[in-house]
C-alpha cells in the first residue's frame with residue numbers, strides 16, 4: 001500500500017530503498033549523495049516543478065461524433081493523466097521536496113519565434129470567438145474559447161522552467177505543461193498541440209539568453225514533427241526523436257529526415273517498430289542519443305517527455321515501464337552533469353501519454369530521478385512489464401537503430417561546419433571547454449548497461465555518482 005506521509009520520501013543519501021523491479025523484495029544500497037550535477041553548489045538547489053491549475057482546465061472536447069457509429073467518448077488528451085500525475089507527486093511527499101515554479105504566459109513575440117503571425121493570430125481570433133463550444137486549428141488540435149490564454153501559459157511555463165535552470169534558481173526542472181506542444185508546426189497546430197512549448201523555450205534560451213547550442217530529446221511515442229519543422233534549418237538545435245515508426249503523424253519522422261540546408265545533420269530520427277521495449281530503447285540511448293549529445297556538446301538539454309510509449313498506452317504500441325523512463329532521465333542527466341558545456345541543465349517538458357492509470361508512475365519516476373530522490377511509491381505494474389516477452393533488443397529493431405547510427409556522421413559534419421570539433425572544444429566564448437574523453441567512456445558505461453531496473457536505477461545512479 002502506498003504511504004502518503006512525508007516520511008514516505010527520502011533522499012538517496014545513506015539510504016536503502018526497495019526496488020520496483022521484479023526483484024522488488026530485495027534491498028540494495030543507492031547512492032550516498034544527491035549531487036546529480038557537476039556545477040558548484042548544485043546539490044544545494046532543488047529540482048524545479050512547474051504546474052498551474054489552469055493547465056488542468058484545457059478542454060479539447062469529446063472524441064468522436066454522432067456520425068462515427070459508436071458513442072463519442074472522452075478525448076485521449078483529457079485532464080486526468082496530468083492531474084493524476086500531479087496528485088501522485090503531491091501525495092507521495094515528493095512535492096514538498098521540490099521548488100514549485102509559477103508559470104507566466106508567453107508573450108506574443110515569444111510565440112512568434114516559433115510560429116507564423118498568421119497562425120498565432122488565428123488562434124487568438126478563434127479563442128475570442130464564443131460562438132462555438134470547441135475550436136480546431138490544424139489537425140486534431142481542439143480548444144475552447146479562451147484557449148489561447150491556456151496555450152500561452154503552457155509555452156510560458158516551459159520558458160519559466162528553463163530560465164530558472166539557467167539562472168541557477170533550481171538545478172533542473174520538470175514542467176507539467178498542458179496543452180502539449182511537440183506536434184505544433186510554425187503555421188499549424190496538430191496532434192492536440194497548439195503552441196510548441198519546448199521549441200519556444202529553446203528559442204528563448206538561444207535568443208534571450210545567448211546560448212549557442214541546445215539539444216531537444218523527444219521520447220514521446222509520436223514523432224515530434226512540429227519541433228523538427230521549427231529547427232530543420234537551425235544548426236543551433238540538435239533535435240533527436242525516438243518514436244514509433246509510422247504512427248502519428250503518418251509519413252513523418254523517417255530516419256532519412258536529418259535536417260535541411262544549414263541544419264543538415266542536426267536532426268536525428270530513430271523510428272522503432274511497434275512492440276519495441278526496454279532493449280530497443282536503451283540501445284537507442286546508448287548508441288545514438290549519448291554519442292550525439294557528446295558530439296554536439298549542448299549547453300542545455302530539453303526533454304519532450306511523453307509517456308505514450310508505455311505498455312498501457314491506448315495511442316502507442318510500445319512496451320516501456322516506469323523504470324525505463326527513469327533510465328532515460330538518468331542517461332540525460334549524466335551527460336548534463338559531466339559535460340562542462342551543459343553544467344547539469346536538464347529541463348523536461350510534458351508532452352503526451354494517455355494511460356490515466358500508468359502515466360502517473362512514469363512521470364513520477366522522471367521527477368524522482370531529476371530530484372535524486374526516491375519515494376516509497378512502487379510501480380505496481382513494473383514486474384509485469386519487466387517480464388514481458390521480447391523486451392530485449394530484437395534483430396529488426398537493431399536494424400532500425402543501425403540505420404540511425406549512420407546519421408551520426410552527418411551530425412559530425414554539421415559540428416565541423418560550425419567551426420567546432422565534435423565532442424571537443426568550442427571556438428566561441430560560450431563553449432565552456434571540451435568534453436573529456438573520460439566522459440564518453442563513462443556514458444558508455446552507464447548506457448550500455450541494460451539489465452532491467454538494476455541498470456535503470458541502481459547501477460545507473462551508481463555510475464552517475466561514482467559510488
Ligand SMILES: [Zn+2]
Pocket residue numbers: 220221222306308351352353
Ligand atoms: Zn504522443
